[in-house]
Amino acid sequence: MSGPDLVVVLRYRKAVTYGFHVLLGALEEHETTTGFVVHFGDTPESTAAHIRAAVDGGSRVLVLWSFYSPDAAGLAGELKRIREIVDSPLVTHVAGGVHATAEPVHTLDAGWDLAAVGEGEATLLALVDAKGDPQGIPGLAYRDAAGNLVRTGKAKQRPLGDFRGFSLKWDKFNALEITRGCVYACRFCQTPFMFSARFRHRSVANVRWHVDQMRARGLRDVGFITPTALSYGSQSEEPDLAAVEELLAACREGIGPGGRVFFGSFPSEIRPEHVSREALRLVKKYCFNNNIIVGAQSGSDRVLDAAKRGHGVEEVRRAVRLGVEEGFRINVDMIFGMPGEDERDVGDSLALARELADLGARIHAHTFMPLPGTPWRDAPPGDVDPATIREVDRLSQRGALYGHWQKQRDHAARLAAVAEAYPRPGRSRTILTQVPRTGAE
Numbered sequence: 181m182s183g184p185d186l187v188v189v190l191r192y193r194k195a196v197t198y199g200f201h202v203l204l205g206a207l208e209e210h211e212t213t214t215g216f217v218v219h220f221g222d223t224p225e226s227t228a229a230h231i232r233a234a235v236d237g238g239s240r241v242l243v244l245w246s247f248y249s250p251d252a253a254g255l256a257g258e259l260k261r262i263r264e265i266v267d268s269p270l271v272t273h274v275a276g277g278v279h280a281t282a283e284p285v286h287t288l289d290a291g292w293d294l295a296a297v298g299e300g301e302a303t304l305l306a307l308v309d310a311k312g313d314p315q316g317i318p319g320l321a322y323r324d325a326a327g328n329l330v331r332t333g334k335a336k337q338r339p340l341g342d343f344r345g346f347s348l349k350w351d352k353f354n355a356l357e358i359t360r361g362c363v364y365a366c367r368f369c370q371t372p373f374m375f376s377a378r379f380r381h382r383s384v385a386n387v388r389w390h391v392d393q394m395r396a397r398g399l400r401d402v403g404f405i406t407p408t409a410l411s412y413g414s415q416s417e418e419p420d421l422a423a424v425e426e427l428l429a430a431c432r433e434g435i436g437p438g439g440r441v442f443f444g445s446f447p448s449e450i451r452p453e454h455v456s457r458e459a460l461r462l463v464k465k466y467c468f469n470n471n472i473i474v475g476a477q478s479g480s481d482r483v484l485d486a487a488k489r490g491h492g493v494e495e496v497r498r499a500v501r502l503g504v505e506e507g508f509r510i511n512v513d514m515i516f517g518m519p520g521e522d523e524r525d526v527g528d529s530l531a532l533a534r535e536l537a538d539l540g541a542r543i544h545a546h547t548f549m550p551l552p553g554t555p556w557r558d559a560p561p562g563d564v565d566p567a568t569i570r571e572v573d574r575l576s577q578r579g580a581l582y583g584h585w586q587k588q589r590d591h592a593a594r595l596a597a598v599a600e601a602y603p604r605p606g607r608s609r610t611i612l613t614q615v616p617r618t619g620a621e
């Protein structure tokens with residue numbers, strides 16, 4: 181039996197479909213002499229079955245994995261199980277995404293053959309051309325036959341419009357990425373590290389093309405992926421509302437009378453200082469959502485300064501009040517356990533959470549995680565003391581507080597263990613920015 185040159189198997193999990201769809205969007209337009217097919221492994225077992233069939237057909241196999249840092253340990257276990265079912269020199273397991281980018285050596289040590297470093301589109305296309313041979317392809321880390329670590333640098337960052345934001349050929353759609361990268365430098369966040377500290381926006385014309393494709397297939401809902409929704413079209417910290425309106429008007433018109441546009445709601449967040457009546461009225465005019473997500477992160481100005489958030493607590497209050505006045509349901513993201521946070525800061529965050537809940541906001545609580553690639557990668561894992569947990573629970577019972585903060589405490593501890601096992605030169609767990617309290621306190 182003879183199969184194609186290359187079989188690409190996606191370990192296709194719900195949590196990472198978007199990243200895969202973007203890769204498929206790039207792949208479907210790619211002209212290559214390599215004959216290839218794509219299969220979707222929805223479970224470890226089906227992934228192993230696809231690999232087995234490809235190996236039996238004599239094809240080379242690229243198995244694509246993508247995961248966030250908190251999932252790395254669990255998926256390493258899954259990879260091991262798959263290798264126990266089927267393993268062959270024809271098979272290459274490739275890990276991409278932010279964890280592989282930030283911790284390539286940990287990724288290789290955990291069992292993957294290749295770590296894709298940086299944005300994956302161009303790297304995948306080059307790997308397909310080379311039928312899975314990594315030599316000379318930028319954006320990879322791997323060990324050569326002698327076991328030496330080879331790093332080929334970060335993949336080149338291309339304009340967002342170079343590749344499709346979803347896949348027509350494989351019929352895989354998702355919220356459309358309109359902005360990649362971020363000019364802010366919040367110390368807990370992986371986005372600027374992964375995608376650069378500047379914005380790359382998808383043009384309105386390119387977005388409209390995607391919306392037209394969706395409508396032609398009977399899809400009705402247009403949503404967006406962006407680090408900061410009201411930064412669309414801007415290259416600075418100032419929103420460009422004319423660009424936002426152009427985008428929303430084009431989407432509204434494109435998706436037609438039966439369609440719905442969502443902006444500033446999950447998975448796109450709004451920075452509090454960007455919230456204005458004018459911006460909210462644009463959302464109301466063109467969009468279906470009556471809720472927005474505002475990133476507050478802390479109720480302590482001291483902690484916000486340490487995290488380099490670039491806004492204070494007052495902007496959060498103002499944003500929530502304005503949002504409520506304009507008739508929106510407001511979801512507020514908060515992080516507990518950030519480095520340097522003390523009892524008074526926790527008290528301030530809880531007080532803010534109560535105040536905003538009284539205004540009608542829903543608080544989305546997170547535990548700080550020392551994420552790879554971030555300035556706080558070597559910080560201690562976030563911990564939330566029992567009194568805070570009780571208060572969080574109490575607010576939760578009011579229906580005002582939701583989130584996965586307990587699970588994140590466990591993730592945080594695991595990430596800290598990885599950071600300790602893979603130290604960065606010149607860094608130690610004790611190097612943290614501490615912002616002193618001011619004299620008034």
Ligand code: SF4
Nearest residue numbers: 362364366369371407
């Ligand atoms: S938290 Fe948001 S605003 Fe801050 S760096 Fe990350 S993406 Fe940018």
